Amino acid sequence: MWFHKKTLTTLLMAMMTIGIVLPTNSLAAPLLQRGSESGDVWDLQYRLQILGFYQDDLDGSYGGNTYQAVRQFQKTYGLTVDGIAGTQTWSKLKKVSVNRSEMQMLAQLVYSEARGEEYKGQVAVAAVAMNRLQSKDFPNTLQSVIFEPYAFTAIDDGQYWLTPNKTAYQAAWDAVRGWDPTNGALYYFNPDTATSSWIWSRPQIKQIGKHIFAR
Known part of the structure; x- marks a missing residue:
């Protein structure tokens, strides 16, 4: 999957600096969908960006681009394609990505x-x-x-x-x-x-x- 070098640099900086506080319980599976706004959404975007599905800024807001990124992830991994980050999507995401x-x-x-x-x-x-x-x-x-x-x-x-x-x-x-x-x-x-x-x-x-x- 394609990603811009600027994206890697941005995320490397995020790894090495203190920013948004993310949930650390990797077993949690929050239900996220359009309109959701939280650190969990930021975590979702971060994971999707690493994998190359999400190209925008990490803003913690579940808008149209996050929705499309989730759908593409679901399609790629053979999940139900509904654009909602529920238990099934989180379970797979946490096996193939990291926070x-x-x-x-x-x-x-x-x-x-x-x-x-x-x-x-x-x-x-x-x-x-x-x-x-x-x-x-x-x-x-x-x-x-x-x-x-x-x-x-x-x-x-x-x-x-x-x-x-x-x-x-x-x-x-x-x-x-x-x-x-x-x-x-x-x-x-x-x-x-x-x-x-x-x-x-x-x-x-x-x-x-x-x-x-x-x-």
């Missing part, structure tokens, strides 16, 4: 786990997190995926809390938009440092930089 807080989490994960890797390798790490979000075998929120016990080394050693750079945000953005250099990987590890015999037993897909990606 601003989750984008921050994803960028921190990328930076802490792969900041020394080539750009493709950084996107790959973010893609693994997104693949886990969409898998029935892992938690159903990005926060739970990232903070699942022993899931990521950077959580255990504290590097997750480092401040990500712009490249990490861009890598997270690209992964959310659907770029998956790993071809569906759910795991990755560094063969030079991995000590778990279990991780070596996973079906390997490819190696990108220092990481081997596996199912």
Whole structure:
């Protein structure tokens, strides 16, 4: 899906600054339709803009352009096309996109786990997190995926809390938009440092930089 570079820059700035307070409970499913005005609408627009369906400013107002963006999203993902962001639409949207807080989490994960890797390798790490979000075998929120016990080394050693750079945000953005250099990987590890015999037993897909990606 096409998007203007200015849109990416705008959203990157939103990620790195304090702005509208968005709901953080990713299990909530507010019913939104034409005329709705709230932080939930801003969140909806943010997610749709990342995915390339919504091109306008994020204003928290559910107008005609938001309505059309929701309809296009619904059509693309095989949902009932009614232009209303209800339970079904939110459920799918939260599996394939992130809110601003989750984008921050994803960028921190990328930076802490792969900041020394080539750009493709950084996107790959973010893609693994997104693949886990969409898998029935892992938690159903990005926060739970990232903070699942022993899931990521950077959580255990504290590097997750480092401040990500712009490249990490861009890598997270690209992964959310659907770029998956790993071809569906759910795991990755560094063969030079991995000590778990279990991780070596996973079906390997490819190696990108220092990481081997596996199912």
